[in-house]
Amino acid sequence: MTGLLVALPGIIAQLLSGAALLAGVLTLATTRKPALALSVFLDLLTAAGLLRLVGDPSWQSITTAAVIVGLRHLIGFGLRIGARTWTGSAPGPGRAGPRSGVVVDRLLRPAWRR
Amino acid sequence: MEELLQDVVNVLVSIVEACGAAVIIIGAVWAFIRFVWVGLRRRDTSAFVPVRLTLGRFLALGLEFQLASDVLRTAVAPSFRELGQLAAVAAIRTVLNYFLGKEIAEERRQVAEEAGRAGTAGGSTPADRPVRPA
Numbered sequence: 001m002t003g004l005l006v007a008l009p010g011i012i013a014q015l016l017s018g019a020a021l022l023a024g025v026l027t028l029a030t031t032r033k034p035a036l037a038l039s040v041f042l043d044l045l046t047a048a049g050l051l052r053l054v055g056d057p058s059w060q061s062i063t064t065a066a067v068i069v070g071l072r073h074l075i076g077f078g079l080r081i082g083a084r085t086w087t088g089s090a091p092g093p094g095r096a097g098p099r100s101g102v103v104v105d106r107l108l109r110p111a112w113r114r
Numbered sequence: 115m116e117e118l119l120q121d122v123v124n125v126l127v128s129i130v131e132a133c134g135a136a137v138i139i140i141g142a143v144w145a146f147i148r149f150v151w152v153g154l155r156r157r158d159t160s161a162f163v164p165v166r167l168t169l170g171r172f173l174a175l176g177l178e179f180q181l182a183s184d185v186l187r188t189a190v191a192p193s194f195r196e197l198g199q200l201a202a203v204a205a206i207r208t209v210l211n212y213f214l215g216k217e218i219a220e221e222r223r224q225v226a227e228e229a230g231r232a233g234t235a236g237g238s239t240p241a242d243r244p245v246r247p248a
Contacts (some may be wrong), residue, residue, distance in 0.1 A: 047142035
């Protein structure tokens with residue numbers, strides 16, 4: 001029973017990693033929002049990492065799960081800081097310049113879609 | 115007596131871990147299907163948020179089961195190597211559970227804010243909007 005408990009989640013974790021990549025790419029293709037696509041990708045990747053910890057995990061799977069969790073929060077923190085910077089640098093009523101949403105949209109939109 | 119206790123604890127650990135794994139698998143598969151559905155049909159950022167919230171809840175519930183199994187494992191005397199691994203896994207699960215709870219609360223707050231903003235924008239008339247000083 002323990003063998004099955006270790007083997008089955010391991011296989012499903014690999015399938016989930018593939019599904020995470022697929023869902024992330026699909027989200028990026030349909031919404032053109034890298035931050036959202038990254039969140040979707042990391043959410044499913046976290047689920048896969050948690051499944052790897054079921055049973056008797058090796059140090060490698062423990063490290064992998066810890067790295068994914070750390071990476072997830074580092075990227076989330078970076079994205080929040082970035083969003084705050086964009087919001088904070090929005091031009092005031094007396095200053096001329098494009099709106100931050102327009103600039104972000106221009107930066108994030110692929111060149112072939114402009 | 116100790117061997118019997120160890121056997122019973124091992125069986126209980128397997129059952130509780132299987133429950134946790136099942137919850138995580140069900141949540142992840144459901145979320146994947148919903149992500150694909152929302153991505154293909156609605157293509158709206160706000161449509162992804164409820165799916166992420168539900169996945170977070172599934173992961174948190176699965177983590178609770180896995181933490182319970184960690185607690186059960188400490189009932190029998192493990193070696194120092196096993197104890198180290200157990201501590202690392204329990205630490206990861208606890209940290210993740212804490213951050214998942216925070217993320218769920220944050221996303222729920224954002225959803226409520228957006229809903230409130232949409233309600234204000236849709237339901238207000240020029241008469242009940244605040245008058246700005248010139």
